Structure formats: C-alpha cells, structure tokens
Amino acid sequence: MTRKGEIVGGLLAPHPPHIVYSENHWRNEPKSECGWEVLRWGYERARKHFLAKKPDVLLVHSPHWQTVIGHHFLGVPEFHGLSVDPIFPNLFRFKYDIKVDVELAEMIAEEGRQDGLITKLMRNPNYRVDYGTIVSCHMINPEWDIPIVGISSNNSPYYFSNEMGQAQMIKLGQATKRAIEKSGRRAILLASNTLSHRHFTTEPEIPEDMSREHVYEHSGYLWDMKVIDLMRTGKTRELISVLPEFMDHAVSEVKAGGLAWMLSALDFPDYPGELFGYWTVIGTGNAVVGWDPQLKAAATTQGAMA
Numbered sequence: 001m002t003r004k005g006e007i008v009g010g011l012l013a014p015h016p017p018h019i020v021y022s023e024n025h026w027r028n029e030p031k032s033e034c035g036w037e038v039l040r041w042g043y044e045r046a047r048k049h050f051l052a053k054k055p056d057v058l059l060v061h062s063p064h065w066q067t068v069i070g071h072h073f074l075g076v077p078e079f080h081g082l083s084v085d086p087i088f089p090n091l092f093r094f095k096y097d098i099k100v101d102v103e104l105a106e107m108i109a110e111e112g113r114q115d116g117l118i119t120k121l122m123r124n125p126n127y128r129v130d131y132g133t134i135v136s137c138h139m140i141n142p143e144w145d146i147p148i149v150g151i152s153s154n155n156s157p158y159y160f161s162n163e164m165g166q167a168q169m170i171k172l173g174q175a176t177k178r179a180i181e182k183s184g185r186r187a188i189l190l191a192s193n194t195l196s197h198r199h200f201t202t203e204p205e206i207p208e209d210m211s212r213e214h215v216y217e218h219s220g221y222l223w224d225m226k227v228i229d230l231m232r233t234g235k236t237r238e239l240i241s242v243l244p245e246f247m248d249h250a251v252s253e254v255k256a257g258g259l260a261w262m263l264s265a266l267d268f269p270d271y272p273g274e275l276f277g278y279w280t281v282i283g284t285g286n287a288v289v290g291w292d293p294q295l296k297a298a299a300t301t302q303g304a305m306a
C-alpha cells in the first residue's frame with residue numbers, strides 16, 4: 001500500500017524575472033552585475049529549509065499561464081525550450097529543461113473534476129512554459145532535479161469577480177491536497193504571486209542600478225505590510241477575507257489565485273508563516289514567505305513573532 005502523501009511546505013514565491021537575471025545562472029543568457037539581493041538571499045534561506053525535506057515534487061500555480069476555461073495542468077513528462085519574458089527580453093532568456101509529475105497532475109485534475117471544476121491536461125510537447133512557473137521553480141530549486149506540477153490560473157476573477165475566482169481556487173486547493181495524499185508524494189507548493197503590483201514604466205540604463213529601486217507608492221506598501229503581518233501571525237482566514245480588497249486597492253497579483261489555492265491546500269494555517277525576505281522589484285512588493293506544516297512555527301529565529 002502506498003504511504004499517505006503530505007504537503008511538507010507551502011511558499012509564497014514571487015517571480016520577477018529580475019531575480020533570475022541578477023543570479024547570473026548559466027541557463028539565463030543576459031548577465032548582470034548584482035541586484036535585488038534581499039529577495040535573492042531570502043529565497044536562498046527558504047531553499048535551504050524546504051529542500052532539506054526532500055520533496056518528491058514541486059507544485060506551482062502561475063499567473064502567467066492564464067486559461068479562460070477551467071484549470072489546466074502541464075501534462076507531458078518533459079518540456080524543453082527557451083522562455084523569453086515578453087516585457088523584459090533584455091533580462092530573461094532562459095533555457096529550460098523541466099520534468100513533470102504527470103501522474104500527480106492527472107490525479108489533481110480528476111479530484112477537481114469530481115468537485116465540479118473544469119480541468120484539462122496540456123498535452124502539447126511544444127508548449128512554451130511561462131516565465132512565472134519557471135522563475136518560482138528556479139529560485140527554489142536551481143538544480144531542476146525535482147519534477148513539477150504546473151497549474152494555470154483560471155481567468156474567472158478577471159471576467160467575473162474576485163470572489164468567484166477565489167472560491168474556485170479554494171476548491172482547487174482542496175482537490176490538490178486530496179490528490180497529494182492519495183499519491184503518496186511529499187509535496188511543496190509554490191504560489192507564484194507578487195503582492196502590491198503598481199510599477200515603474202521606465203527602466204534605468206543599468207537595470208540592476210539599485211539606487212533606482214524603491215516602493216512605488218506608500219498605499220501599496222501599507223497593504224503589503226498588512227497582509228505580511230496576517231501571514232506572520234497565522235491569521236490566514238482573515239488574510240483570505242481581505243485579499244479581494246487587496247486585489248482592487250493595490251492591483252495585487254494574488255488576484256490570479258495562487259495564494260488562495262495554496263492556503264486552501266494547507267487548510268488555512270493558524271501557525272506563523274516565516275518571512276524570508278521582502279523587497280521591491282520595479283516598485284512592486286515581493287515577499288518570500290514559507291509555511292511549514294511539520295514545524296508549525298517560524299522556520300528560523302529571524303523574523304519570528306515576538
């Protein structure tokens with residue numbers, strides 16, 4: 001009999017291409033001098049903590065794979081190609097080789113279907129994987145030696161309402177949890193979302209010139225601090241209830257649903273999320289935050305609750 005699977009970690013894992021650019025990894029063609037260190041060091045600490053759990057699979061929900069009808073899943077064992085960011089082709093031209101846990105993807109799709117969601121597998125081997133999926137996975141596991149399950153973001157919050165979109169994501173999170181338990185996998189979930197999302201529209205001559213990087217607007221920053229506080233104090237049900245407002249007031253990327261999906265799969269943690277790092281990228285707010293269901297406490301002393 002297969003052992004019962006479990007979610008061994010959940011991370012808010014934002015995906016600005018700038019942080020892969022400033023890592024200077026061989027897979028990414030453009031090279032930088034440095035940049036956005038606080039976020040990259042945060043990812044480094046998160047990676048150390050969560051990869052030590054030896055996960056079998058990383059699941060990632062990305063805002064940059066938008067599907068109008070239903071929730072789609074990468075459904076081919078391997079994808080290879082070059083991912084170019086449409087807005088920042090000067091920063092992100094990334095050669096990817098991705099292994100997919102197709103069996104688990106199929107199980108989540110089936111669980112979702114049984115609960116009334118429309119689900120579908122992406123079976124096109126030439127499909128170009130989006131940069132949101134790639135950046136979050138790369139920052140957590142730059143070795144790319146763990147298979148992933150890639151999940152699209154259904155468009156319902158954009159053409160219907162924030163609340164309808166979030167309700168879909170809560171169902172999808174529960175379907176994801178049930179499928180992981182049946183699969184026997186040890187899984188880590190990545191919610192590939194930025195927080196406040198108003199941003200600059202011009203780029204400095206040197207993109208990694210950190211003298212130009214700062215919060216875009218105070219109101220967005222205040223919202224970020226509010227939602228981070230709810231994360232760090234384990235108030236995720238309250239967090240979920242304010243997210244629709246956050247989406248409207250700070251044009252937050254959590255609108256695409258990744259954070260709600262993940263918190264639902266984790267059964268809305270009442271233990272603290274560990275803040276590994278917060279910084280802006282072209283003015284947008286980005287936080288790396290991890291929930292450890294085994295530890296049920298902040299992962300390190302840094303950033304722990306008073």
Ligand SMILES: [Fe+2]
Nearest residue numbers: 015063132253
């Ligand atoms: Fe994005």
